[in-house]
Amino acid sequence: MEEFDKAVRQLPGVYKYFRYSDDILIFSYEPTGNIETALPNFLPTGMSFNATKSASISLNCEDKGHQAIVQLEYLGYSYRVSNMCGSKDPRKVYVGISDRKISKLKTKILCCLKANQRDKDFQLLKDRLRFLSGNYVVIDKAPLP
Numbered sequence: 232m233e234e235f236d237k238a239v240r241q242l243p244g245v246y247k248y249f250r251y252s253d254d255i256l257i258f259s260y261e262p263t264g265n266i267e268t269a270l271p272n273f274l275p276t277g278m279s280f281n282a283t284k285s286a287s288i289s290l291n292c293e294d295k296g297h298q299a300i301v302q303l304e305y306l307g308y309s310y311r312v313s314n315m316c317g318s319k320d321p322r323k324v325y326v327g328i329s330d331r332k333i334s335k336l337k338t339k340i341l342c343c344l345k346a347n348q349r350d351k352d353f354q355l356l357k358d359r360l361r362f363l364s365g366n367y368v369v370i371d372k373a374p375l376p
Contacts, residue, residue: 238273242266249305256305263287290314290322307332339363 232250240248244261259266267287271280288301290312299314311325340363347356 232275235273235275239270242269251306254306263289304329304331336363 236248236250239245239250239255239257242265244259244263244266245257246260247258249256257263257266274280286303288303290301291314300311301314302309302311304310307329309327309329311327313323315322340360343356343359343363346359347353
């Protein structure tokens with residue numbers, strides 16, 4: 232994927248490019264049509280984009296009298312950005328945890344509580360909740376086949 236990353240960064244109009252595994256975010260200062268057309272050509276053989284998970288969002292202000300807030304989700308976070316109509320102030324970006332990520336976390340917590348109700352192992356519940364609420368590195372000590 233290094234060749235793909237390099238090719239995308241070199242596309243005309245690409246301002247900033249981020250990729251984490253299969254999640255891609257591209258900022259462009261030109262209309263995205265040419266970029267969207269070129270991207271599939273750079274993918275390795277056998278790979279393709281999922282059209283249902285792709286979106287092009289414009290922050291251009293067409294109507295100076297109408298300011299809008301644009302929202303997008305990326306890697307479990309929700310970003311809300313103003314299109315800055317009629318303002319000379321810097322653009323404000325609001326970042327929060329996405330509703331989908333919160334819902335998944337609530338489901339996992341409920342599963343932990345149900346398991347505790349069944350197992351009656353408070354230490355295991357405590358460990359599970361700590362794991363869900365913290366950042367841990369998981370090391371697999373099993374030998375590779």
